[in-house]
Amino acid sequence: MDIGAQQRVIIVELEPVELPVLLFDEGNPMAESDRVGLDVIHDVEDRVAGDPM
Amino acid sequence: MEAAGPIEAVETYRQRYGHTLEIAGWDGMLAGIRRREVKVVNARRLIDEQLRVIEELNGELRRLQQAMVFAAETVVAAARQRHGEGWSPQPVMGYRLWSVRPSGLFGVRTRWESPTLVAECEKGEIEVPHSDGRCGRLGCGIYAAKSLDTLLASPLAEDMVDVAIGAVALEGKVIEHETGYRAQSASVVNLVAEYGGALLATRDKHDINLVFASPEHIKNHGSPSGRPLDHKRVDELIGAMSWT
Numbered sequence: 001m002d003i004g005a006q007q008r009v010i011i012v013e014l015e016p017v018e019l020p021v022l023l024f025d026e027g028n029p030m031a032e033s034d035r036v037g038l039d040v041i042h043d044v045e046d047r048v049a050g051d052p053m
Numbered sequence: 054m055e056a057a058g059p060i061e062a063v064e065t066y067r068q069r070y071g072h073t074l075e076i077a078g079w080d081g082m083l084a085g086i087r088r089r090e091v092k093v094v095n096a097r098r099l100i101d102e103q104l105r106v107i108e109e110l111n112g113e114l115r116r117l118q119q120a121m122v123f124a125a126e127t128v129v130a131a132a133r134q135r136h137g138e139g140w141s142p143q144p145v146m147g148y149r150l151w152s153v154r155p156s157g158l159f160g161v162r163t164r165w166e167s168p169t170l171v172a173e174c175e176k177g178e179i180e181v182p183h184s185d186g187r188c189g190r191l192g193c194g195i196y197a198a199k200s201l202d203t204l205l206a207s208p209l210a211e212d213m214v215d216v217a218i219g220a221v222a223l224e225g226k227v228i229e230h231e232t233g234y235r236a237q238s239a240s241v242v243n244l245v246a247e248y249g250g251a252l253l254a255t256r257d258k259h260d261i262n263l264v265f266a267s268p269e270h271i272k273n274h275g276s277p278s279g280r281p282l283d284h285k286r287v288d289e290l291i292g293a294m295s296w297t
Contacts, residue, residue, distance in 0.1 A: 001198065001233065007230060011138065019220060
């Protein structure tokens with residue numbers, strides 16, 4: 001099948017993303033591990049936003 | 054005060070009673086001990102110097118490795134930007150068509166024994182599908198069309214009898230072309246398959262596995278084909294099986 005000229009390479013990495021458990025109660029400040037999880041999510045969002053598929 | 058040990062005690066008793074404690078070769082043995090103690094000190098000094106050399110070399114190694122990592126990351130990031138390389142945590146979706154024969158479902162070059170196929174290339178096992186042009190105009194990889202229209206307009210779809218058409222999830226290295234993709238790996242996520250007068254439309258993984266294992270599954274579990282499997286009908290059937 002002719003699919004035309006090559007345009008770009010896309011790297012698909014189906015990384016498992018650990019979803020954070022957010023604890024919003026005052027008595028339950030967000031744990032360090034949760035904040036790490038959020039950073040992971042933000043990082044993924046940034047990368048998706050930069051190259052939405 | 055008594056001496057700390059038997060050797061020192063000899064000297065103490067010599068001081069106390071004069072040289073009445075004669076031991077054959079005593080002074081020679083004492084001198085031998087002193088010489089060896091000096092040699093041990095010198096050997097330790099050499100070891101310390103070598104340990105310092107090793108520590109310095111390790112420091113230089115670490116600095117060189119850090120510089121190489123920085124240079125590598127910089128050049129790779131620049132290459133990604135220069136070539137517009139994309140990244141996705143989700144599979145790229147495309148469409149494929151297979152010929153359904155009694156022995157199985159066939160792509161242009163090979164039989165798909167299961168719904169997932171990983172690309173191979175004679176021109177090298179690394180970085181498949183190749184994007185440096187080494188494979189010629191029609192490069193290696195699992196091909197998929199960007200749209201059903203493109204797929205159904207291709208010569209592959211001219212004789213729409215006993216065919217299977219489906220959406221595939223492309224993973225790994227995926228090369229985007231104008232109207233399609235070449236992928237490292239493709240997995241079928243839904244399928245419309247016609248064989249022997251029967252039609253089966255499914256997005257059930259187990260069903261899809263069975264179809265690729267044997268097209269008889271289409272006959273046994275499909276419904277009568279009815280009207281011809283044309284462009285419009287494929288569009289309806291695939292469209293009805295939206296994926297997430």
